[in-house]
Amino acid sequence: MKPVNIGILGLGTVGKGAVDVLQNNAAEISRRLGRDVNVFMVSTRNAEKGCRICPPQTLITEDPFEVVQHPEVDIVVELFGGTDIAKKLVLTAIEHGKHVVTANKKLLAEYGNEIFALAEQKNVMVQFEAAVAGGIPIIKALREGLAANNIQSIAGIINGTSNFILTEMREKGSAFADVLKQAQALGYAEADPTFDIEGHDAGHKITIMSALAFGTPVNFDACYLEGISKLDSRDIKYAEELGYRIKLLGITRKSAKGIELRVHPTLIPESRLIANVNGVMNAVRVDADMVGETLYYGAGAGALPTASAVVADIIDISRLITADTGNRVPHLAFQPSQVKPQNMLPMDEISSSYYLRVEADDKPGVLGQIANLLAKEGVSIEALIQKGVIDKTIAEIVILTHSTVEKHIKAAIAAIEALESVARPVVMIRMESMHGRNG
């Protein structure tokens, strides 16, 4: 069969990684695919670098729009980044009948509906395995491997930077700011780390997975984002004493009331497999009605792991180019006519258990007052522990609640903070039990 021609936009870390994978494993890829993958054209701001990295026959250009319109290009690989020019490039490529592979989670979480709609219209495929959890084939699992299931919930450690920071904070008891500096020195965190540590990156990824799981349009605006920058290492320590790890999770869940979509630090029982995913590694846990709990673990970032997913998408598209379009795997897992908006639950309506830390005057009666305020809102207490006294007069009280609706815990917290004996804001971290059928 004739080689499939790809055009790559951008030769940054992942772009160079994709070229490396295609060259290093050319033989193995052809043995599987039955045809060669040819790096036909590449756009880069640095043509000299392009010539150094790419095979000799590759056309190098500084104009990415030349790539997306070139008649010989079968598949455009968008590794340009951002959402402004990248969006124009992807839409232009689709207009010109090109299939698209992208690792751009932000682009898809924010403009995916528009992109997929045009792709349906033009009968081309847009594949995005690399956009979520790097080299882990989680998009394939959600769209194909679990296709017989009603998916019920997804919870993922899907930001390596945050997971590295939380792992270090737990293992060394260090403060957030110190570990962040270390992560920046190691190249695990950007100079401006906001995108990673405030949950935006995880939010983009869980938004995409939520759409695939439940057959809804992508809806990043509905995603609640809470990062790890305000996390106190004391709470990591107290959680550990109670048998929990704190992880930044992206969570989406379907219930009778609607769909939950949220990113926040979360207590998980330490016996759960996902609680033991450390360092920069990623893992996604899926709960589905027939198969039960499955978990997918691997490198969530890095040039070669991400390129592994990009090239898997290239191989998939090469196989399906000649398939009749109605029989391809749909972009959002469900047939376009079946992708329907569903009620997105506001955070006040989600159900969760909670970890609370209250600093209160060390006086008789305060514990009782706090317990009463929780009871008044219908919040039942699993554990209430006085951790000790700080500054001689302030008692630290840690509370674990049973499951309740978030608006009730918020009302209780407001009431606790209004107590004369409570001077500082109450720390609140959500909990997930993650219990599978078989423990």
Added chain:
Amino acid sequence: MKPVNIGILGLGTVGKGAVDVLQNNAAEISRRLGRDVNVFMVSTRNAEKGCRICPPQTLITEDPFEVVQHPEVDIVVELFGGTDIAKKLVLTAIEHGKHVVTANKKLLAEYGNEIFALAEQKNVMVQFEAAVAGGIPIIKALREGLAANNIQSIAGIINGTSNFILTEMREKGSAFADVLKQAQALGYAEADPTFDIEGHDAGHKITIMSALAFGTPVNFDACYLEGISKLDSRDIKYAEELGYRIKLLGITRKSAKGIELRVHPTLIPESRLIANVNGVMNAVRVDADMVGETLYYGAGAGALPTASAVVADIIDISRLITADTGNRVPHLAFQPSQVKPQNMLPMDEISSSYYLRVEADDKPGVLGQIANLLAKEGVSIEALIQKGVIDKTIAEIVILTHSTVEKHIKAAIAAIEALESVARPVVMIRMESMHGRNG
């Protein structure tokens, strides 16, 4: 699009599960696939049961050969079991141009080459996600998700019965025979448990994964099998004291010397994720050159998890029925012309670290003798610990070795057993470090 007609052979646990999944999730499956899956015909020895379980329009027959030859059946789902009649049924189905879905690992590990060859000739697909690790989409990950990689090794906990027994032995310190009885009472082990506990079942599964990973024919005859029935709970305890868990692993690995293919109890450092997979759950760890380490976890057995994989295969085939055959995912991951036998390493040539337990007379000089015999065979010692004295005169010595070639450890063990002061056979259990790039 017109519904796809399936014919199911056998209404045992998984057969009933498949019918249940197709009925319970019919709407969700059609939303994804864009057409209905129709349970057109079912063969069962108990027609009355068939009528009770299946949708009203399903044709029920007691003759499975009627199903595989029926002109209206598009896909045959072989859940008959065994290798005698099942093989005839699958080959007849293929002869009649039917696509086949099977959960029959024994059939594929022993007769896969013949079956896949006929399928290529007849241009039909044989899918077998349910044959390995139940509901975990590991076949899809190996054939498609990791297609950009040179796969280097696979290690899997792929027999739930054995993993349940090992988990109970560790947690409760019970003897193998007692836990086996308990597993039988719970329905986790068969009345004749040989197939599970002696490694045959895991051997079939790792044989299939090995072929997919390395592009070789299936070769169950080359698989080394060692089960858990001789495992002493003392060794589980000593391993734990040294920071290890013992798991029954299926292992396959490619090196310059050839391909390793083996099933045996294995020490794994307790910090590895796979060491923490407990009870009847399964997990498969894949090491590949570009993506690094990935791990896939979930239920490896059970009616609904297995049916989840069967139905995912039905959906895949329904999508690809109209694809030109050269562009389908190849049965053994690589194009048929590229599936080539490779040198299979005999066990004597594999490399591993080893746990040894020696019972020797509690006399001066014995430790030194043992250490010398190991050194003479070039085996270097990581740890050598005298655990204590049993029966007043016999010392128990536990040794961990660095990596060595198996024939050398066997020679050293033979020499140790020839010592006058050593009365009983040396216990030898292999070790795997399972270190990923990121720990």
